[in-house]
Amino acid sequence: MPNLTEPKLISGNANRTLANAIARRMSMHRGMTVGLLDARVERFNDQEVFVEVYENVRGEDMFIIQPTSNPANDNLMELLIMSDALKRSSAQRTTAVIPYFGYARQDRRTKARTPISAKLVANLIVESGIERVLTMDLHAAQIQGFFDIPVDNLYASPIFALDLKHQFGDRMDQITVVSPDVGGVGRARELAKRIGAALAIVDKRREKPGEVAEMTVIGDVQDRICIVVDDICDTAGTLCKAAEVIKEAGASEVHAYITHGVLSGPAVERVSKSMLKSLVITDTIEPTAQVLNATNIRIVPTAPIFAQAILNIWNGTSVSSLFDHGTLSAIYEGLY
Incomplete structure (x- = not known):
């Protein structure tokens, strides 16, 4: 059943431009203002990541917008720590919106004594409290199987x-x-x-x-x-x-x-x-x-498709419907 709460967005520092664009698109669809959660994601002097959320998120359906692009390790840690902060603040569900999934190129062992880093990152994401992942064009589709939670992989x-x-x-x-x-x-x-x-x-x-x-x-x-x-x-x-x-x-x-x-x-x-x-x-x-x-x-732009995918997840409706030309044309109306 659809959640009664509104979807709430929070963004790290990896791509706030995209996060703001997604929020604007969602505002258009909802007919009401959807903004990014008031929070700070900063560094201590020794570069440890610190997150503080200024709004109540108890029982809320949360979406963290954070690609794990360069610097990949910093942005990944921001994602994990934001998830932990939301879990400890009693958020109902946390979905990680990862437009670009870093470490995806390390999806198998190509030679002896090498890691499968994509699997390790998947484990870290799940352990941090994230319950669903929304991403785009995974380098290898089988990475979805590295997660023990639902993964929605959008296509460009x-x-x-x-x-x-x-x-x-x-x-x-x-x-x-x-x-x-x-x-x-x-x-x-x-x-x-x-x-x-x-x-x-x-x-x-x-x-x-x-x-x-x-x-x-x-x-x-x-x-x-x-x-x-x-x-x-x-x-x-x-x-x-x-x-x-x-x-x-x-x-x-x-x-x-x-x-x-x-x-x-x-x-x-x-x-x-x-x-x-x-x-x-x-x-x-x-x-x-x-x-x-x-x-x-x-x-x-990818904000239109990500905004609609977030709303579909929140509503409990199909995400794969966004791959249909007619549906996507309506979402991108005015841009093309």
């Missing part, structure tokens, strides 16, 4: 499909969706299916981690508008190399749609000088000034 592909139709209009029949590696074919196929596009793959072979030795395009990209799709762009080395290889294979334009723009180190400079005509990312990670000022990087 429906949002990307709306954006592509808005940006390319009558040129949609010229688009080919490209997966930058074999492991991402499922994600690329999902987007290609949504927009009725052809599919291609970039096969890459590594000599050692972080270095790509050889890339080959599998599929016809001649005179096509190629859309490279992936979940994470970190240093952008692989992405920019893939764009170069696709362009050499005859593509007329190369664009990239990436869910989580980590964009660390030389990433923005590489993208600016690359063969990419545009890089589109979401705001699951707070963009830096360098990202905002880049001429060929564009950001699409």
